[in-house]
Amino acid sequence: MKFDNRAEGSGLVRRRAAVGATAAVMGLSAVFGSGLMTAAHADNGATLTGIVLGVGATESQRVVSWYASANTAQVVEIAPTNKLVKGQFPEHTTTFPAAVAANKVSGGFNGHATIDGLKKNTTYSYRVGTEGNWSPTYSFKTQDFKGNFDFLFYGDPQIGSSGNVAKDGAGWADTLNVSLAANPKAELLVSGGDQVETANTETQWDAFLASDKLRQYPWAATIGNHDVGGKAYEQHFWTPNTDRSAAFYTGDANTRSGGDYWYIYKGVLFIDLNSNAYAAGADAAHIGYITDVVKNHGRDAKYTVLVYHHAIYSPADHANDSDNKQRRQDFPTAFSNLGVDLVLQGHDHSYSRSYVIKNGQKANKDEQPGAAQVVQGPGGVIYVTANSASGSKYYDLTAPDITKDPNFGPDPLNPKSHWANSVENQEHVRTYVKVQVRDDKLVVENIRSSTCAAPNAAVELGKVKWCGPDNGASAAQPVGSKVDKVVIRPYGHGDHDDQGDDHDEQAGKGHGGKSGWLK
Numbered sequence: 001m002k003f004d005n006r007a008e009g010s011g012l013v014r015r016r017a018a019v020g021a022t023a024a025v026m027g028l029s030a031v032f033g034s035g036l037m038t039a040a041h042a043d044n045g046a047t048l049t050g051i052v053l054g055v056g057a058t059e060s061q062r063v064v065s066w067y068a069s070a071n072t073a074q075v076v077e078i079a080p081t082n083k084l085v086k087g088q089f090p091e092h093t094t095t096f097p098a099a100v101a102a103n104k105v106s107g108g109f110n111g112h113a114t115i116d117g118l119k120k121n122t123t124y125s126y127r128v129g130t131e132g133n134w135s136p137t138y139s140f141k142t143q144d145f146k147g148n149f150d151f152l153f154y155g156d157p158q159i160g161s162s163g164n165v166a167k168d169g170a171g172w173a174d175t176l177n178v179s180l181a182a183n184p185k186a187e188l189l190v191s192g193g194d195q196v197e198t199a200n201t202e203t204q205w206d207a208f209l210a211s212d213k214l215r216q217y218p219w220a221a222t223i224g225n226h227d228v229g230g231k232a233y234e235q236h237f238w239t240p241n242t243d244r245s246a247a248f249y250t251g252d253a254n255t256r257s258g259g260d261y262w263y264i265y266k267g268v269l270f271i272d273l274n275s276n277a278y279a280a281g282a283d284a285a286h287i288g289y290i291t292d293v294v295k296n297h298g299r300d301a302k303y304t305v306l307v308y309h310h311a312i313y314s315p316a317d318h319a320n321d322s323d324n325k326q327r328r329q330d331f332p333t334a335f336s337n338l339g340v341d342l343v344l345q346g347h348d349h350s351y352s353r354s355y356v357i358k359n360g361q362k363a364n365k366d367e368q369p370g371a372a373q374v375v376q377g378p379g380g381v382i383y384v385t386a387n388s389a390s391g392s393k394y395y396d397l398t399a400p401d402i403t404k405d406p407n408f409g410p411d412p413l414n415p416k417s418h419w420a421n422s423v424e425n426q427e428h429v430r431t432y433v434k435v436q437v438r439d440d441k442l443v444v445e446n447i448r449s450s451t452c453a454a455p456n457a458a459v460e461l462g463k464v465k466w467c468g469p470d471n472g473a474s475a476a477q478p479v480g481s482k483v484d485k486v487v488i489r490p491y492g493h494g495d496h497d498d499q500g501d502d503h504d505e506q507a508g509k510g511h512g513g514k515s516g517w518l519k
Contacts, residue, residue, distance in 0.1 A: 051064065055240065075097050076126055123139055124140055126139070150186050150187065152183060155389050161392040168457050172207070192346025220272065224276075272306075272307045304342075313354050317395040319401075341376065350385065352425070394428045397426050446483040
């Protein structure tokens with residue numbers, strides 16, 4: 001096989017210098033904590049830790065990021081796994097040079113390299129370092145570059161938030177194991193933000209990154225409010241097509257992390273926002289960014305999926321936060337006009353799935369709570385908030401309160417829930433969200449990755465008083481059981497005659513060109 005030997009994709013190379021110029025971080029002394037025991041080291045080389053596989057700009061790219069103790073000539077070496085002989089790489093192996101930036105506070109370094117030119121349906125092996133000083137070898141598999149695929153969405157691991165990093169890390173690792181054992185062909189792992197509790201505490205990052213699953217499947221990072229206040233998020237995750245303009249990247253030079261970014265994967269345009277940037281004018285800047293991306297790339301996509309941390313139709317503790325009240329005014333009409341299909345969010349440590357929302361209102365007043373199938377119609381958007389994927393912290397559902405926000409009151413069809421939400425759920429068990437991308441539908445499922453038993457730090461440590469469905473009145477359901485499932489028939493996909501999952505695949509033709517929805 002033949003690789004494109006560029007160190008960066010054309011969309012990334014322009015931004016390498018900018019990150020090197022602004023990189024400033026915390027001390028590296030905690031980087032080599034007990035959470036990652038696979039560091040490479042040689043007396044004449046760098047110690048390498050925190051290796052993570054990231055999403056690239058397209059199906060044929062991956063980004064590898066890591067920490068290093070020295071600024072040596074580091075590369076990513078990669079080859080098809082079937083070319084290795086007894087675990088050894090062939091003599092003439094493709095390498096991708098790393099961009100290595102100084103951590104100005106500590107004197108350490110962080111590196112990343114973009115692997116480009118990958119072939120479909122191929123298993124690759126890779127390692128990081130330099131001759132005589134390599135990391136362990138890891139592997140990943142590409143799949144078809146067109147057609148159906150599944151991805152998994154994880155809410156707020158927030159390692160350290162229970163007060164016990166080891167228990168939080170165990171729950172997070174178990175969710176990764178459970179979800180990927182059930183879905184081994186999942187192609188992306190998408191973050192809802194808040195990877196850790198404290199931005200620059202590397203023992204928390206060590207526990208977050210401890211699972212080799214994060215070196216085998218691409219992690220599409222999202223920055224949460226607990227990931228800001230330092231450089232660690234940006235050092236651990238290099239993201240493609242990232243705009244770090246001031247509106248998306250606030251703070252001084254020592255604490256900046258974030259930016260808005262996008263990528264296209266098998267006909268889905270993913271746009272990821274730094275929703276921590278919400279000062280005056282920031283929401284308008286986010287909308288402007290989405291508008292430009294959709295205008296320039298929407299015609300290449302069947303679906304548009306937005307990802308950001310702060311859930312605007314939050315059902316729990318953050319339901320009426322002032323910033324979320326503002327976003328509920330700023331975002332929904334723009335998202336409808338831009339042809340967004342699905343919005344994935346975190347922050348509230350509870351699960352919710354909205355009704356079809358158009359221009360900030362329920363699109364069909366007759367849509368029933370918990371409907372198993374919905375039709376979007378033009379401008380219809382589904383908003384999903386993910387529960388905790390680690391069990392480190394859960395927030396209980398709140399009752400709608402019009403004294404705090406008169407525009408976020410009860411659902412006439414289910415007054416215990418907020419008007420926007422078809423489903424609201426909290427059982428104090430870990431869950432993850434599976435999204436199936438098909439030509440004529442999206443299928444969204446919220447799936448239990450734990451019971452009330454360990455590892456489930458918030459339950460183990462008594463941070464919550466009950467566990468299980470119906471506020472603990474019913475027994476916990478088994479791992480792998482579904483909290484919620486909905487089939488979403490997007491606008492433009494046939495006649496939407498509610499024939500279920502066996503609906504004629506030909507109904508899906510012609511949904512591309514989402515930029516044509518701009519009004």
